[in-house]
Every structure is written in structure tokens, then in C-alpha cells.
Amino acid sequence: MNIENIIHELNKGVDKKNIYLDEKMSKHTTFKVGGNADVFVCPNNIKELSHVIKVCNILDVPYFVIGNGSNIIVKDNGFRGVIIQVYKNLSDVCIKDGTIVAGAGIMLSKLAKIIAEESLEGFEFASGIPGTLGGAIYMNAGAYGGDMSQVLVSADVVDQQGNIITLTRDELKLGYRTSILQQSNHIVVSGVLKCERGNKDTIACLIQNLNNKRKEKQPLNFPSAGSTFKRPEGYYAGKLIMDSGLRGYKIGDAQVSEKHCGFIINKGNATANDIISLINYVKVNVEDKFGVELQTEVKIIGE
Ligand SMILES: Cc1cc2nc3c(=O)[nH]c(=O)nc-3n(C[C@H](O)[C@H](O)[C@H](O)COP(=O)(O)OP(=O)(O)OC[C@H]3O[C@@H](n4cnc5c(N)ncnc54)[C@H](O)[C@@H]3O)c2cc1C
DSSP, X not given: OOHHHHHHHHHTTSOGGGEEEEEEGGGSSTTOOOOEEEEEEOOSSHHHHHHHHHHHHHTTOOEEEESSOTTEEEOTTOEEEEEEEOSGGGOOEEEETTEEEEETTSBHHHHHHHHHHTTEESOGGGTTOOSBHHHHHHHTOEETTEEGGGTEEEEEEEOTTSOEEEEEHHHHTOBTXXXXXXXXXXXXXXXXXXXXEOOHHHHHHHXXXXXXXXXXXXXXXXXXXEESBOOXXXXXXXXXXXXXXXTXXXXXXXXXXXXXXXXXXXXXXXXXXXXXXXXXXHHHHXXXXXXXXXXXXXXXXXO
């Protein structure tokens, strides 16, 4: 892979100040671990994003899109290729008659606040999830009984040729922490949501209550990616892990949280390898004890 050539081609359609070389991925993931990406690009707009994808395809360079990096582990040796961050540059919001059109890069907390200000209800569940709208659609993120499938109407995505297409909620095939995007490599650039009119104070109060619950139950003072594992049918991952005697179990500086066993946390200087080793250790122990195969919710990339 010729990095100079990639940069040369990217420069033709992307603002130079949004292209970074050898970028530390620990700066862009909530776990605060991971090696460097060869190239890291934050496109200013959809045109720039399409250009990046076209360049990667023409030069046959691997690429991966991230939002806030709140559900990702980048391995310690980093990512060979281009990481594309869809974040603050693509975060405009427009609301009319309960229909919200928002850029994929907006943080859910900010979007929830804007929606609540308009006295629209149904998006409160998302206010404490520390990801972008794009990441939330890809994951069908959810909490406290709500998820993206309940409010999403459609999403505009850029396909592998750099074209924009609209996918309806049905076409997105949103399921438990999954969507069709997990198979297609399409990049979300915006989403259309529909919320009902509600009472502003009630909405604000619900958001406050849900966020208080989070603070009470989750180890929010340590870097993590939230729940490390998906909920296995009929069980809770955290309880299985606790009942396996792994509460507080550590490998290096990666630890099964004592506050919430479903979270693996970085106690300070964990490496991606510590975290991945701990994930595997937990999986083996839970399967041995309960015969339940845990699946990771967090996505692992790099080498
Ligand atoms: C403290 C904490 C609490 C959390 N609580 C919850 C919770 O309650 N519920 C929940 O569901 N999740 C939770 N999470 C996990 C995480 O916040 C969500 O999965 C979130 O939706 C990820 O968004 P992101 O922008 O950070 O995506 P990233 O972590 O950057 O990426 C996650 C996946 O989405 C893909 N992706 C990101 N942006 C795009 C895009 N624009 N187009 C296409 N694909 C994209 C990436 O390729 C990757 O595969 C929590 C995480 C933390 C750290």
C-alpha cells in the first residue's frame, strides 16, 4: 500500500486539514486503546466522503467508518488503510412537523436534547448512549425499552461506488443490535426520524431519570465501550459473568467492572490485547459454566 499515493488522491477531493497520517486510534475510541491508523479522514461533507470511498476503491485500500468510536476496539498494531470518521462535520439537524432529518455525525445526546426542546417524545432512550446517529443506525442502538427501529423512518447511505441511496426502515432490517448495514459496508450520512408531540417537562424528566439510572448502574468513570456482550436470549450477560465468579477479574489493566459485570473497563493503561484476552477469557468461562455462548456487541478491527 502506497500511502503517499493515497494521500495524493485524497487531496484532490478532501480538505487537507481533515486528513491525518498515522493517527492514534486511542484518541478516537471510548476504550482509549488501539494502535495507529495509516490514514484518518474526517470528511467535511457528503461530496468529500464519496471522494474518499472512490479513492479507496480505485486504489484497493481497505477502509472502515467510525462515529464516536464508542463500540469499537482497534487492535494494538493499528489499522492498515483508511479510517473515515463521520462525526461533527456531518451533523446538521432540521425538524418539521415531528419529522427530524439529522446528519449521521450528530451525537445522540445532542440530538435527544434538540428533539426534547421541540416537545417531541420517543427519543429519550437514546440520550445517554455516547454514539453518533450513524453508529446508532448501524447498531440499532437501544436502551430502556427503546431502540432506533421505533423512531427511524429511513437513512441516506453512501454505497461502495460513492453513490447516495435511501434505505427505508424495512430495508435497513433493524434487529437486536443489528442492521443490514453490518453486511453491506454502506456508510450512513443522514437519518430521518419521526417522533410524536409530547409534554416538554415530562420528556426532560424522563431523560434526567434515565441518565441518573445510567450513572447509578454503569461504570461511567472508566473508559469502556458500554456492554461488551450482546444479551443472550433468556439471560443477562452481566449476571452470567458475575455468576461465573468473574466480577472484578483483571487481565493487565482490563477489568470486568465490579459495578456492572456486563462492562469491561480500562482501569488506566489497558492495551487492546488485554481487553480482547479478557473478552475471550470471559467467553470461555461462561460457556464452561452455563453452556451459553456470549457474542461481543463491540466491534474489533485492525491487526
Ligand atoms: C458508556 C457507554 C454506554 C453505552 N450504552 C449503550 C446503550 O445503552 N445502548 C446501546 O445500544 N449502545 C450503548 N453503547 C455502545 C455505543 O455507544 C453504541 O453502539 C453506539 O450506537 C455506537 O455509535 P458510535 O458513533 O460510537 O459508533 P462507532 O463505535 O464509531 O462504530 C460502531 C459501528 O458502527 C459503524 N458505524 C459508525 N458510524 C457509521 C456510519 N455513519 N455509517 C455506517 N456505519 C457506521 C462502525 O463501522 C462500527 O462497526 C454504550 C457505549 C458506552 C461507551
